[in-house]
Amino acid sequence: MTKHVLFFDVLRVVAAIAVIAIHVLAPFRDQLGTIPFDQWLSAITINGISRWAVPVFIMITGALLLSDRRPFETKYYIKRRVGKVFIPFVVWSLFYSYLSGWSLEGYTINKTWDVLHNAWHSATYYHLGFFYYFIPLYLVVPVLKWLMARYGDQCLYPIIGAWLISSVLYLNGMKGIWSHQLWLYSGYLALGYVLYQKVPLNRSLLLTLMAMGMAALVVTVFMVVQRSLGKEAYSVGRWFSYKTINVIAVAAMIFYGIRYVSQHLQAQWKTTKVLSFISAHSLGIYLLHPIFLWPMRSYEWHHAHPLLVIPFWVLVSGALALLFSWCVSRSAKTRWLLP
Secondary structure (H helix, E strand, C coil): CCCCCCHHHHHHHHHHHHHHHHHHHHHHCCCCCCCCCCHHHHHHHHHHHHCCCCHHHHHHHHHHHHHCCCCCCCCHHHHHHHHHHHHHHHHHHHHHHHCEEEEECCHHHHHHHHHHHCCCCCCCCHHHHHHHCCHHHHHHHHHHHHHHHHHHHHHHHHHHHHHHHHHHHHHHCCCHHHHHHHHHHHHHHHHHHHHHHCCCCCCCHHHHHHHHHHHHHHHHHHHHHHHHHHHCCCCCCCCCCCCCCCHHHHHHHHHHHHHHHHHHHHHHHHHHHHHHHHHHHHHHHHHHHHHHHHHHCCCCCCCCHHHHHHHHHHHHHHHHHHHHHHHHHCCCCCCHCCC
């Protein structure tokens, strides 16, 4: 059984905040030339410096599942790992297909049916797209565990190396077998495990990763702003993709950096209790926060500076999602909805 590790709690909390921020700022992205430039730039900058959040969630999964040295049991894995995520995903997909039918004019059942009809390849609500590439990764984990059992942990290094090269090619628009979505997300599983189990905590390495990560952040935001100004419309190319080398560099920095600084939180009992509580409901926060962002989007309650709007709605939607998730977890009949 994998023991509880504090820095995973910290990672889940900051990643959840970053994901909500990305969703809150969405109305600002396409307003280049419509709102003051400094407001648009603020929103785009927050977007650019938050792209690591989803990859970090995948890295946590890889670090935990690949660290489990118990003999692999297919029945247990499907029931306790895959089913724990897949079943709630189906239920909430149905709920959000219903929510997608609502607008200020009322409910349109045809909209719900259209969303459901395409649910096999397209998310019923914007945030659920994460599960379409996350759930297939559960097929990759047994393969990686088999390779590790047969050839040792060192087999992950060439995989990570090839994956990093693929991410560079993908960023530059080069298509090939290396650009398959499953492969480009799978690397995060191996990277998470290696940064957790195989790389020691080292100040020099921390500074190196920070230098690479900060440089990647600056380049990412600069390239998107430059492209957008050149086209006079919001344009990201692949710079905001989760599958490119720039985002990988930032995700590695965040993952390793928080692992490094979390050493100093061990003695702060109250802090760790709060972090553990929020972390335990991180999936619930992810699944529920769009419900509380619906009024902002529908009634356009975002007409202020993004530096005010984004923190406000992150706090409101995040806190309400946390409260609702906690309430659901209180009953054995409902807690499976938000594991």
